[in-house]
Amino acid sequence: MAHEVVRHQLPLFDEEGRSAATDDEAGRDRHYLPDLPDEDPYAAGHRTCAGCGPAIQYRWVLKAAGNDSVLAGPTGCMYVANSTYLCTPYTVPWAHTPIASGGSFTSGMAAGYEAMIRKGRYPGQYPNIIVMAGDGSASDIGLGAISGALYRNHDALFVCYDNECYANTGIQTSPTTPYAGMTTFTPFGKAIPEGKKLPPKNLAKMMAEGHPHCYVATTTVGYPVDLMNKTRKGLNHVGAAFLHCYTPCQKGWVYQTSMTVELGRRVVEAGLFPVWEYDLENRTYHYFHPPVQRPVTDYLAMQGRFGHMLPEHVATMQRAANQNFRDMGMDVPAELVAGEDPEHHKRLAEETYSMPLNRGVGA
């Protein structure tokens, strides 16, 4: 007879006063870490860059998941930087998969454990089955496989660590690279002054709309408790879960290495990466409303990849951000509306700011 498949239910962390949901700017930085589990299944000793956003995300996700986890990692920077033959940062079982196989390999792991437990071939609880795929893997070459896995509703967590480029191969554009983001496949020049011309693909919305039976959420490394709680909610959800996590790439974006977590908040405060949770009962999005709303320039000015932007490009970016704020149900302050006009930025360029960090771009 079939054996019962017993699944984990992980308790959530207390977010009160620890997330970014405090209303004063200084308060953003207070007490954002609750008492964390001692387990650290993503151990030290890997070769990620200083300030690596994906490494921070990997650590929080695996801390939240714990030791009874099985992990897959499609090809990407977090394959190459993490695993070196005869050495591993993982204290949980981990397997490399081809870049297009994140969704499908993980489906197989989930199906394997379902069948083995049911048929009495594995004595434990159903483990946390997790894949962390880069944005190239998740939104480009492996999109179909992840969509297939979500559609089939395997009990697994599919995480996209989004550093907005193919970082492993030397910073090429991916579908989530922002408009005007400079990459080695979207350089700026006289003929194409903005670098990347296309707006990014909305991966998480595509996953939520297309697979409304799944737990789908977005988060950033700027909100560790939110990240860990969404990880646990995704794992607790019986069925497929998709978590889209914004993870800055110091090498690809050219910023000061200490600013990774700060970028994870500014991107939300600038309206460029809405943080939300999909409510699958009511088929609505629960948006996080950042306590601070900033002009996009507060975000762009920190990164070399935007250093070539002309006033009209900044204005285009501000229009997209303002639209995001409206989608999130937030009012758009007059200053941000003014930023939709290129003249606004011409004036600023002359009078107010000089984007000191941007000088080195392309040099």
Add this chain to the structure above:
Amino acid sequence: MTTVHVEGGLTGPNGAGQLARLARGSRTPDGEQFLAGLAGQKLRLNGCAAAAYAALYANVDVIAAYPIRPYTAIMMNLSQFIADGILDAEYLHADGEHSQLSAAFGAGSCGARAFTGSSGVGVTYAYEMYSIISGARIPIQMSIADRTLDPPGDFGSEHTDALCTRDMGWLLGWAATPQEVFDKSLIAYAIGEDPRVLLPQMVVQDGYFVSHIAGEVDMPSAVAVDDYLPPYQLPFALDPRRPVSHGPQIHPEQGPPLQLERARAMEDAIPVIREKTDAFGTAFGRHYTHFVEEYILADAEIALVISGGHAVTCRAAVRQLRERGIKIGMARLLWVRPFPSDDLRQALRGVKAVGVVETNLGLGGASYGGILSLDVTTALYHASPKRPLVTAFMAGLGGETVPVAEFDWMAGKLGQALQRGSVEKATHWVGFEK
């Protein structure tokens, strides 16, 4: 926060072998009853159904399916077994062949017995996965019913699809009848899952000629199959009780020893193939030669080397030619990987001219014809004391039949070569030449 359930016995020096995972997978009550009713019967099954029955007997845990003709019928049979409650397995509707192979790979990596399959361009769509799965030493099984590669679209059988993967480290062999499909599927799992081997297997049958023509298939008892094919036990499964990392990045200088290991895995499979083939004969009463079927080769001067279902017609042609006094025989390759060089030389030891029947396309190769003759020629180059003449015959392409008359024509060409003391050309296109 989550705790890992650890079985006793993990601490000893052989702790890894003590995992409770060794348990045999349970069958459903309906499955037990169904298989008990089948034991000892002869069913009329086509090759696809035979492959599905073998997977049912093997009590596979995960099946990854995607439709393409003609192998699809294997998956249709299996989905019905599951719908009827006869087989307890996760049936995964993959989004393409690459995902099929990836999912089977993931399941096999966790310790589940995984089954998948494809045909034609489906086989080539998944190409990235073949080297990865064999290199990871995950012994999943892929059941292939041959189909010609595009262009243009053609449902007919041609061996090119599976042969494209021949150097990717999988065990690869053709079955010529539904009974052989059934038997070979079980034998292949037994070989591949053996801890001395741990290699994925392709069990191939000709599309339509075997996959869709019914033949009688003996149904064994489930107990006999369970005894022959022990529970799948991957020594390094992705298991939270004993964490391992699979497939980390290497430095170039670490490559040669790993590649050597993969090459040796193929060679090391050879004695296990012999052992499991013999054990199968003992258990089920059907005795196969290990690698090469020798058909009237003892006194043969000329011989055809062939693989797959066309061997059935070839045997009839050989018999008729023998009645006319022509000393011809047939050698059929039961496995193409690992390639049975020793067994083939032994089978053809007295033969003076050999023709390789190519039901495949190897464009621009050394023979400017097919794929199989290159391996056959290399194997025979080392024959002693005198190597035979070798030529290739392109026949049955696009799924065309290879009638007796074409085998007669091939025999004629081999006879002429024998008289002349040399072959006319490396490759003959049957039906396009006089």
